[in-house]
Amino acid sequence: xxxxxxxxxxxxxxxxxxxxxxxxxxALAHADLYDRCRPLVVGDAxxxxxxxxxxxxxxxxxxxxxxxxxxxxxxxxVDCIDLKLIPSDLPFGKISxxxxxxxxxxxxxxxxxxxxxxxxxxxxxxxxxEALHAGGHFYPGHTxxxxxxxxxxxxxMMLTAPNLxxxxxxxxxxxxxxxxxxxxxxxxxTIARGHATLVKAGIANPRIGVCGINPHAGENGLFGHxxxxxxxxxxxxxxxxxxxxxxxxxxxxxxxxxxGRGDFDLVVAMYHDQGHGPVKVxxxxxxxxxxxxxxxxxxxxxxGTAFDIAGTGKADERSLLEALRQGIALASREHAPA
Amino acid sequence: MAAPAPLxxxxxxxxxxxxxxxxxAWQALRGGGEPFVVIGDFQAxxxxxxAGASILTRVGSVQEAGALxxxxxxxxxxxxxxxxxxxKASSAHAAMIVRWIETAAxxxxxxxVSGVVTAPIAKAPLYEAGFGFPGHTExxxxxTALAPLNGARGPVMMLAAADLRxxxxxxxxxxxxxxxxxxxxxIVRTGEVTAQALKRDxxxxxxxLAVTGLNPHAGESGSIGREEVDVIIPAVQALRARGIxxxxxxxxxxxxxxxARAxxxxxxxxxxxxxxxxxxxxxxWGGVNLTLGLxxxxxxxxxxxxxxxxxxxxxxxxSMIAAIRMASEIAQRRLxx
Numbered sequence: 001x002x003x004x005x006x007x008x009x010x011x012x013x014x015x016x017x018x019x020x021x022x023x024x025x026x027a028l029a030h031a032d033l034y035d036r037c038r039p040l041v042v043g044d045a046x047x048x049x050x051x052x053x054x055x056x057x058x059x060x061x062x063x064x065x066x067x068x069x070x071x072x073x074x075x076x077x078v079d080c081i082d083l084k085l086i087p088s089d090l091p092f093g094k095i096s097x098x099x100x101x102x103x104x105x106x107x108x109x110x111x112x113x114x115x116x117x118x119x120x121x122x123x124x125x126x127x128x129x130e131a132l133h134a135g136g137h138f139y140p141g142h143t144x145x146x147x148x149x150x151x152x153x154x155x156x157m158m159l160t161a162p163n164l165x166x167x168x169x170x171x172x173x174x175x176x177x178x179x180x181x182x183x184x185x186x187x188x189x190t191i192a193r194g195h196a197t198l199v200k201a202g203i204a205n206p207r208i209g210v211c212g213i214n215p216h217a218g219e220n221g222l223f224g225h226x227x228x229x230x231x232x233x234x235x236x237x238x239x240x241x242x243x244x245x246x247x248x249x250x251x252x253x254x255x256x257x258x259x260g261r262g263d264f265d266l267v268v269a270m271y272h273d274q275g276h277g278p279v280k281v282x283x284x285x286x287x288x289x290x291x292x293x294x295x296x297x298x299x300x301x302x303x304g305t306a307f308d309i310a311g312t313g314k315a316d317e318r319s320l321l322e323a324l325r326q327g328i329a330l331a332s333r334e335h336a337p338a
Numbered sequence: 339m340a341a342p343a344p345l346x347x348x349x350x351x352x353x354x355x356x357x358x359x360x361x362x363a364w365q366a367l368r369g370g371g372e373p374f375v376v377i378g379d380f381q382a383x384x385x386x387x388x389a390g391a392s393i394l395t396r397v398g399s400v401q402e403a404g405a406l407x408x409x410x411x412x413x414x415x416x417x418x419x420x421x422x423x424x425x426k427a428s429s430a431h432a433a434m435i436v437r438w439i440e441t442a443a444x445x446x447x448x449x450x451v452s453g454v455v456t457a458p459i460a461k462a463p464l465y466e467a468g469f470g471f472p473g474h475t476e477x478x479x480x481x482t483a484l485a486p487l488n489g490a491r492g493p494v495m496m497l498a499a500a501d502l503r504x505x506x507x508x509x510x511x512x513x514x515x516x517x518x519x520x521x522x523x524x525i526v527r528t529g530e531v532t533a534q535a536l537k538r539d540x541x542x543x544x545x546x547l548a549v550t551g552l553n554p555h556a557g558e559s560g561s562i563g564r565e566e567v568d569v570i571i572p573a574v575q576a577l578r579a580r581g582i583x584x585x586x587x588x589x590x591x592x593x594x595x596x597x598a599r600a601x602x603x604x605x606x607x608x609x610x611x612x613x614x615x616x617x618x619x620x621x622x623w624g625g626v627n628l629t630l631g632l633x634x635x636x637x638x639x640x641x642x643x644x645x646x647x648x649x650x651x652x653x654x655x656x657s658m659i660a661a662i663r664m665a666s667e668i669a670q671r672r673l674x675x
Contacts, residue, residue, distance in 0.1 A: 174553040174563030176517050215510045215610035222461055224512040253614035257622045272554035274611060276591035281616045 006038050007120030007331035008068060009324060010113055012106040013043025014125030015132075016086045016099040018305025019315035021051035024078075024125060026317035027324065029057050031075035037328045038073040040119065042106045045082040047090075052078075055313045068118045081109060092311025095128060100135030103127035104145065111149040114296040120331030122146075122298040123323050126305045143291050146298055155293035156193045159279045160326055163260050166267045166275040167194040167292065178271040179213060179227065187235035187268070193293040194266045195244055200332040201297075206265040209255045210236055210248025213270050217249045232270075288323045290330065299327040342673060343452040344403040344412075345665050346442040349378025350457030352422045352431055354643025355653035357386030360457060361393070362655035363662055364411040372666040373412075374455065375403035377438045377445075380415040382422050388651070400450050416441065424649025427460055432467030435459055439474065443481040446634035452669035453635030454478070455661050460643045472510045475629050478636055485633040489538075490530040492631020496604070497613050497640055498664070499621030502594065503540075503604040504613035505532040505630065516609050517565055520552065525573035525606065526580075531631035532604050533582045538675065539630070539668040540603075548593060548602035549574050549586030550612055556587040570608075594620075614640075623656040626664050635668050637661040 014020030025048055028039055041048065045064035052060045064082035065071050071079035085102040113119045124142055132139065139145040147155050158167045169190045170178040191208060198206040210232060211217070214224035221229070232249040239246040248255075248268070256278040259267045269275025291298040301319040309315055347363075350356035360376055361383065367374075375397060376383060384391035395410035397403055403412035416438060420430035445451040456474050471477040479493035495506045507528045508519050529547055536545035550556070551570060553563030560567040570587040577584035586606070592598060593605055594616035607613035617625050617640065625640035639657035647653055 172554050172562055174557070174565075175513060176563070179514050214512050215614075218512075219461065219510075222465070223510045225514060227512070227514070252611045253618040254622075256615055257618045260619065273590045274615070276554075277594065277612070277615050278619055280591050281594040281619050 006036060006073075007328060007333065008038045008040055008118065009327050009331060010110040010119040010122045011039055011041045011324070012110050012122065012124045013041060013047065013102070014106070015103045015128045015305045016044060016047045016090055017092050017094050017096060017131070017310060018126055018128060018307060019310045020125030020305070021047045022055055022310070022313060022315045023301070023317040023320045024048065025052045025057050025060055026055055026315070027320045028078045029060055030321065033321070033324065034073060034075045037324065037331070038071070039079070039324070040068060040071055041078060041080040042083070042110045042113075043080055044084065044086040044102065045080045046084075046088055047086045048078055048080055050088075054311060068113060083109060093307040095131045095134060097131065097134040097136070100128065100131030100133065100137065102135075103132055104135060104137040107142070107145055108149055111146065114294070115150065117334070119296060120333070121296050121327040123320070123327045124298060124300045125320065126301055126303060128305045128307070142298070142300060146291065146294055150294045152293055154189060155291050156190050158194070158197070158290040158292050159275060159288075160290065160329070161279045161282060163262065164256070164267070164279060165198075165265065166269050166279055168272065168275045169268065169270050171272050175271060182213065182227075182231045182270055184231060184234040184238075187232055188238050191235060191239050191244075191246060191268055194268060195239070197292045197297055197330060198265055200334055201330045202333045203265055205245050207263065208239075208244065208246045208266045208268060209250055209259055209264040210246060210268040211252040211255055211270050211274055212249035215251075217251045288319070288326050290326060296332050297327060297330045299323040299330075342670065343450060344400060344407070345372065345374040345453050345455055345662060345669070346400065346445050346451040347374050347376045347662070348438045348442050348454065348456045349376055349382060351427070351435060351459050351463070351643045352379055352382040352418060353424055353426050353428060353648060354458055354460065354645055355648050356457030356643070357383045358648070358651065358653045359639065359655040359658040361387045361411065362653075363658045364393075366655065366659050367662060368408050372662055373404045373407035374662060375400045375412040375414055375451070377414050377442045378416060379418045379422070379434070380413050382418065383411070383413060385422065386649075400445055414441075425645045427463040427645065429463040429466040432464045432469060435464065436469060439477060440481060443478055443634065447482060447485050452673070453637070453665040455658070455665050456636065456638040457658070458639060458641060458643045460645070474636075474638060475509065478629055478632060478634070482633045487631075487633045489534050490527065490631055492531045492629060494528050494531040494535075494630040496532065496535070496628040496630050497617045498626045498628060499617045500624060502599055502617060502620055504607050504617060505604050506607050506610065506613050508609050510610060513609060517552065520565055520569050520608060522569055522573045522576060525549070525570060526576045529573070529577045529582055529584055529606055530580065532606060535630040536603050539671060541671055542603050544583060545604065546602045547577070547582060547584040547604055547606055548588050549584055549606045550590040550593060550608055551587035552608045554589070556589045623654055624660045625657055626661045628664065635665050635672065637665040637668075
């Protein structure tokens with residue numbers, strides 16, 4: 001397969017005392033993953049070796065590299081940009097400043113690679129916020145850290161299911177606050193982030209459907225106070241003027257059905273439950289959180305560091321595999337092949 | 339025992355898909371046990387039928403409908419005064435559209451029909467003509483308000499898909515008004531009416547209700563919205579105090595996957611899209627809208643007038659057929675009670 005069809009995915013190791021190293025070696029032991037991408041861990045090679053031993057993956061070779069160009073991207077080999085930050089005797093399951101700082105450094109290195117066009121997506125293993133703070137990095141979480149390191153003031157949250165991609169205009173604020181926060185500029189920037197992500201991922205002119213706020217998207221002013229006209233329509237018109245294939249505001253209940261049958265490449269949801277509900281309704285594993293608006297997309301596992309089972313080999317790699325799958329689907333096809 | 343009374347189907351907006359889906363529903367159901375009579379304009383139905391008026395029969399009273407139903411679609415003809423143009427809204431039809439609904443409700447209250455199934459209406463042309471109700475649900479509640487009702491009175495709108503029932507606390511209200519509309523009393527009434535209907539109309543002996551939150555993650559204990567703490571939790575407690583098996587508030591995004599759906603008989607939803615999105619995703623063509631807590635049985639398809647496709651013969655009748663079947667089942671269950 002042509003290597004440009006296999007994007008380079010940077011996998012950050014997260015907190016070395018958590019389950020990150022174990023789920024990474026378990027996920028990269030799936031040889032077929034290498035048919036679809038070129039996985040590159042950004043972390044600590046010694047820690048990965050220990051995780052492989054714990055998980056009984058003795059056939060797996062850990063290959064420390066200094067730059068992307070040195071990676072081999074072969075099944076059975078775990079290529080790792082080795083930052084050599086973690087002492088060999090670091091215990092599992094304990095908060096430590098050194099592991100917290102490591103989690104930060106892996107992200108920083110991945111951002112550097114993304115800004116240089118060397119990776120097509122970043123997939124993050126979990127970090128521990130307390131450890132991150134102990135390591136001197138005062139961020140609420142991954143998303144804010146990535147945005148600042150990339151110099152991006154605003155990002156958006158995307159969720160995907162088979163046949164459905166949703167980007168959110170607002171996320172974790174109450175319904176009434178969400179409606180107040182929505183304004184044409186925010187809607188337009190959210191549409192633009194979704195558009196740019198899909199174009200980079202190889203969808204030339206993505207078909208984008210934009211939800212309304214009110215029942216029946218306001219039914220021409222009958223079921224609302226003109227929120228659609230005030231907050232959404234100006235944004236949609238500006239995007240259409242750029243030649244983008246954007247339609248809306250549309251009643252959310254029928255829009256998601258239409259998107260599911262293939263009428264749209266992307267749905268723009270106005271608030272949390274409007275977008276999360278449709279993705280989760282089919283019972284599909286939908287916990288993977290996707291951040292767009294960065295130089296490359298970032299996907300993340302849906303669990304934490306699980307200090308209670310870290311170092312035992314019990315951690316399940318399926319969420320990371322799903323995060324990798326979604327990262328591959330949305331990875332930039334424009335980044336330079338290694 | 340006498341044959342059960344037929345159902346009344348109101349024609350709805352004659353310029354929409356109503357006439358067409360009614361003819362299709364008759365074609366699908368004429369051999370079965372759910373006779374119905376159309377209350378509406380004979381000519382509009384004839385125009386929507388590929389075989390013209392030949393499949394229709396005028397009746398002088400709804401009692402004649404049952405015997406004729408297998409051979410022809412019975413119509414209680416209440417003609418329009420203006421010609422119908424498929425796909426074109428016209429307030430000239432508004433008065434008759436409203437009279438058809440009033441007539442059907444009257445027939446149901448008298449027992450002459452066993453229930454009412456309404457074809458879709460469009461709000462705008464009715465509003466132009468002075469109609470003052472958000473929709474069928476509120477209008478039928480008004481028309482039946484003085485009739486006796488044993489139990490909790492609605493109206494409560496239920497949307498039912500193949501394996502999901504949802505009941506709405508607010509229906510077509512602008513979302514900025516929803517938080518102010520949510521009261522303990524209103525949620526409790528919705529829950530009571532729903533539990534009563536699950537027992538009486540669906541034959542579920544011990545109904546289980548799941549109540550949604552309003553905010554993301556059901557407010558996370560008040561950190562992203564206060565409505566759960568201030569209103570919804572007390573309402574769930576009040577429902578439980580009345581012996582109703584209610585749980586919640588539950589985050590709305592994780593309440594509708596298959597494992598979650600198996601844990602309740604109806605979801606009590608705070609606003610329109612919370613219920614309609616999962617219903618349409620799970621059963622886009624076959625969803626049914628029911629009005630609970632009325633003295634009469636009332637169902638309808640869960641879609642609108644479809645002006646864009648009206649008159650082309652392409653409208654799908656699954657939702658109308660499901661609505662007729664559901665009304666018939668509920669009517670029979672009430673008769674047997």
